[in-house]
Amino acid sequence: MWETVRKAQYSAYEALTNSISPHFAQLDASARDLITAYVDPAYNKTTPDYSVFTTRLGHGIGLDGHESPFVNQGPQGEREVKAGNVFSIEPGIYIPSDMHVGNLNGVGVRLEDCFVVTETEGRLDGEWLTGPVTAWGDI
Secondary structure, X not given: OHHHHHHHHXXXXXXXXXXXXXXXXXXXXXXHHHHHHHHOOOOOOOOOOXXXXXXXXXXXXXOOOOEEEEEOOOHHHHOEOOOOOEEEEOOEEEEOOOOOXXXXXXXXXXXXXXXXXXXXXXXXXXXXXXXXXXXXXXX
């Protein structure tokens, strides 16, 4: 479960760097689809699933703490990602006690790190301001 959340964090970064003009919704979808596939391998990706990843992927970091840009699907996530944006990337899996995923229930994992978008030669990239953890035990 922890490794799936770690991969979801990286998938958002890959969605950013592998797209010509990414939107925040794409980053959320990348991480959310990976997490949902962990829970339900038959997931068809037609609508966002919030069953175990119950929050948005992230939010802007600034004076208010939880502010725009919002890294989620829907109207707030339709903003294009731009160089200079600073936001959290914090995927999670939260399995309620009345739900079973394999032999797990009533447990959760979240990895939260901050990220700033940079641009080099017209391509978006970024710098992790905290983390990310690359392997179990690095914490």
